Amino acid sequence: MRSRTSHRRTPRTAQRRVAAVALAGVAALIATAVQSGAATAAPDTAPRTASAAAPGSESVELTPAQRAALMRQADSVKAGTAKDLGLGAKEKLVVRDVLKDRDGTVHVRYERTYDGLPVLGGDLIVQGDTAGEADKVVKASRAAVKPATTAAKVPAAKAEAQALSAAKAEKAADADVDRAPRKVIWAAGGTPVVAYETVVGGLQHDGTPQELHVVTDATTGEKLYEWQAVRNGTGHTVYSGTVDLTTTQSGSTYNLTDGARGGHKTYNLNRGTSGTGTLFSGSDDVWGDGTPSNAESAGADAHYGAALTWDYYKNVHGRSGIRGDGVGAYSRVHYGNNYVNAFWSDSCFCMTYGDGSGNVNPLTSIDVAAHEMSHGLTSATAGLVYSGESGGLNEATSDIFGSTVEFYANNSSDVGDYLIGEEIDINGDGTPLRYMDKPSKDGRSKDSWYSGIGSIDVHYSSGVANHFFYLLSEGSGTKTINGVTYDSPTSDGLPVTGIGRAKAEKIWFRALTTKFTSTTNYAAARTGTLAATGELYGTDSAEYKAVQDAWAAVNVGTRSGGPGGGGTTFESTTDVAIPDAGAAVTSSITVTGRTGNAPGNLQVAVDIVHTWSGDLVVDLVAPDGTAYRLRNRTGGSADNINETYTVNASSETANGTWRLRVQDMARYDTGYINGWSLTFP
Numbered sequence: 001m002r003s004r005t006s007h008r009r010t011p012r013t014a015q016r017r018v019a020a021v022a023l024a025g026v027a028a029l030i031a032t033a034v035q036s037g038a039a040t041a042a043p044d045t046a047p048r049t050a051s052a053a054a055p056g057s058e059s060v061e062l063t064p065a066q067r068a069a070l071m072r073q074a075d076s077v078k079a080g081t082a083k084d085l086g087l088g089a090k091e092k093l094v095v096r097d098v099l100k101d102r103d104g105t106v107h108v109r110y111e112r113t114y115d116g117l118p119v120l121g122g123d124l125i126v127q128g129d130t131a132g133e134a135d136k137v138v139k140a141s142r143a144a145v146k147p148a149t150t151a152a153k154v155p156a157a158k159a160e161a162q163a164l165s166a167a168k169a170e171k172a173a174d175a176d177v178d179r180a181p182r183k184v185i186w187a188a189g190g191t192p193v194v195a196y197e198t199v200v201g202g203l204q205h206d207g208t209p210q211e212l213h214v215v216t217d218a219t220t221g222e223k224l225y226e227w228q229a230v231r232n233g234t235g236h237t238v239y240s241g242t243v244d245l246t247t248t249q250s251g252s253t254y255n256l257t258d259g260a261r262g263g264h265k266t267y268n269l270n271r272g273t274s275g276t277g278t279l280f281s282g283s284d285d286v287w288g289d290g291t292p293s294n295a296e297s298a299g300a301d302a303h304y305g306a307a308l309t310w311d312y313y314k315n316v317h318g319r320s321g322i323r324g325d326g327v328g329a330y331s332r333v334h335y336g337n338n339y340v341n342a343f344w345s346d347s348c349f350c351m352t353y354g355d356g357s358g359n360v361n362p363l364t365s366i367d368v369a370a371h372e373m374s375h376g377l378t379s380a381t382a383g384l385v386y387s388g389e390s391g392g393l394n395e396a397t398s399d400i401f402g403s404t405v406e407f408y409a410n411n412s413s414d415v416g417d418y419l420i421g422e423e424i425d426i427n428g429d430g431t432p433l434r435y436m437d438k439p440s441k442d443g444r445s446k447d448s449w450y451s452g453i454g455s456i457d458v459h460y461s462s463g464v465a466n467h468f469f470y471l472l473s474e475g476s477g478t479k480t481i482n483g484v485t486y487d488s489p490t491s492d493g494l495p496v497t498g499i500g501r502a503k504a505e506k507i508w509f510r511a512l513t514t515k516f517t518s519t520t521n522y523a524a525a526r527t528g529t530l531a532a533t534g535e536l537y538g539t540d541s542a543e544y545k546a547v548q549d550a551w552a553a554v555n556v557g558t559r560s561g562g563p564g565g566g567g568t569t570f571e572s573t574t575d576v577a578i579p580d581a582g583a584a585v586t587s588s589i590t591v592t593g594r595t596g597n598a599p600g601n602l603q604v605a606v607d608i609v610h611t612w613s614g615d616l617v618v619d620l621v622a623p624d625g626t627a628y629r630l631r632n633r634t635g636g637s638a639d640n641i642n643e644t645y646t647v648n649a650s651s652e653t654a655n656g657t658w659r660l661r662v663q664d665m666a667r668y669d670t671g672y673i674n675g676w677s678l679t680f681p
Contacts, residue, residue, distance in 0.1 A: 051541045053506065056103025058536065059513070061318035064326035070098045074108045074131035081110075081132045085124075090115040091145055096123070097324065097381055098131060099513055106131045107514045109381065114145050114185045120197065120215065121188025123383060123518050138528075140517035141187045142577040142672040150194050152218035156181040159196035159221075163214035166226050167200040172210050175202040186215050186224055188385065188519050190611035190669045191580060194218045204228070207339050207354075209273070211347065227387035230345050243304050243411070245287065255281035256303050261310040262321045262328025266303040268295055269334050269352075271359075276332060292355070295334060298362035302331040302353055305369025312370070312401075312408045313377070317509045322376040329376055331369075333362060342368050344375035351376075366414055368421065370405035371398040382516035388454035389521035392461030397512060399434060399462060400469045404505045415482040418470050422484075436470040437486040439463025448491040448555040449522050451640070464522055464554050471496045472550040473504040490553035499546045507533050507547065523607045523642050526551045527573050527675050558605040558644055558677055568594075571677035576662075578610065580670045584663035586621070587673045594654035594680060598622075602649040603679035604630065608641040608662065610671025617663045620647055623656025633665060640671075654680065 112122035126134040167175035178201035186195040211229035248257040256266035269277035288297030339354025384394035407416030421433030439445035445463030475498030515528030537543040545560035
């Protein structure tokens with residue numbers, strides 16, 4: 001039954017109410033998904049610790065015109081910025097995004113070119129008092145962009161054939177070259193080299209559109225990397241009850257165009273797999289009846305989810321639209337036939353939803369809509385490559401914000417929780433798709449970091465960041481929130497005290513938009529979130545310590561009080577580039593306030609980003625110059641070093657300047673000291 005809304009309408013924009021009825025079986029799905037435990041109200045978003053964010057450190061909402069002006073300003077001085085950064089004469093900067101803090105600090109994100117060629121993995125962020133001023137910089141790659149040549153020895157046809165072969169190996173259907181090989185500089189894998197980037201279209205094995213990027217060394221013909229640019233997840237329609245939608249009236253016809261949110265439109269693909277299909281429209285201002293058999297119901301859910309996500313980013317984080325430019329993406333529903341998925345695509349700047357098995361369960365729930373739209377946010381900001389550890393962080397970011405948008409919605413029919421796709425029966429037993437409190441409960445996701453986690457599917461490596469975010473928000477142990485019982489473990493067996501979701505979401509957003517780059521891995525994510533927390537709450541705050549503890553609880557870095565949960569930690573988060581087969585470099589920490597000698601169990605936590613850790617010799621150098629060998633070219637072909645060493649330094653005076661000394665002993669691979677710490681138990 002349809003009923004007209006009582007909301008007054010402007011001449012062009014209307015608030016439209018969705019008439020919805022209970023779907024058969026939905027209540028049962030909800031009951032199955034919610035675990036045992038007495039129902040309680042959702043915790044308010046007040047922080048659990050006393051620290052308040054520094055007033056000047058939070059981002060302000062920029063109008064599209066203000067953002068455009070800042071980007072023009074950054075663009076006008078980019079040559080000077082490049083010079084300040086020490087970039088070579090052939091390197092140019094391209095402005096991609098900008099944010100501004102309340103105290104006037106401006107964060108500008110750049111892409112880079114070399115001799116006119118795009119530098120993949122060359123993105124960077126500068127922070128200063130004005131747009132383009134580089135007081136601080138975060139780089140995706142510390143390696144100097146100085147390829148031996150920009151000339152290709154391998155013909156483009158070989159790169160094209162290699163890309164098609166990679167697509168076929170993934171059982172892609174109708175694979176064909178979407179974009180012919182273009183010459184680029186590949187800087188994300190160590191020493192920058194000239195390469196080809198080829199994009200293959202078609203369909204992935206599950207029917208998802210394919211945009212497979214394959215990078216081929218233009219000198220040797222070796223495949224260097226590949227990733228999918230279409231980001232996807234899984235979910236079914238959530239019964240959201242009767243909700244308000246903002247629509248547009250044209251004459252006597254209404255359509256699903258949200259003029260209040262950047263012109264977001266919702267289209268009906270009607271089982272098609274390309275184009276936009278038909279914009280939802282009708283003669284009345286009521287959409288759907290809450291059943292999947294009515295095509296408008298899925299359109300209403302998608303439109304509602306997009307509006308919630310837009311409002312969340314604007315009202316909580318001050319971002320107008322996922323690109324920050326006030327322009328809305330668009331949604332497409334009823335994609336394909338029996339398509340059990342949803343996805344985000346940069347190429348159309350849109351979210352797309354299938355109807356699920358039997359075309360009876362549209363994947364248009366609140367958390368799925370927010371998840372997909374958040375892939376667009378990540379693309380517009382950090383640009384986390386959808387492969388390896390950066391891909392896991394990309395996927396986790398969408399889960400994190402899918403969850404926070406669901407809490408923000410405050411919808412009594414779909415209360416906020418830390419379960420992803422909790423209303424889905426995709427497993428056939430009513431269980432959620434993913435669990436943030438203990439990711440391994442889904443049977444595939446990982447609770448904690450381990451070397452090699454970057455080699456698994458990004459939907460499962462994402463568990464590390466999902467678990468971190470839950471622990472940071474709510475803490476470890478058993479608790480019940482909105483009727484769902486959680487029991488979150490830690491990798492070191494030590495407890496974590498949460499700081500509240502409101503603070504955790506601001507920390508993650510700030511890290512994503514001002515610290516993360518295309519190549520950020522878990523170690524760098526720890527560094528980025530600590531930097532963001534330090535700016536918001538101070539480096540001596542309870543929040544800063546909680547971030548350290550939550551990462552340590554998922555096996556990334558050390559605890560604020562050291563491995564045993566007590567003691568004093570001194571930390572350096574300054575990046576130091578390690579030259580390829582060059583001289584040793586050092587990073588320093590000054591220890592003060594200690595008495596007597598260092599302990600016999602001094603904890604040295606080392607975080608080095610490097611594409612071949614077997615090249616490295618690592619020493620701890622005491623204030624008197626005594627060196628303690630931590631690592632001597634061990635580790636084989638593994639990348640990165642993220643390890644805590646115990647050193648008997650009892651003969652050394654504790655106070656003074658300690659140094660971490662690192663030398664790369666072989667050619668071809670590069671990296672940098674991402675950070676390190678000394679903990680005195």
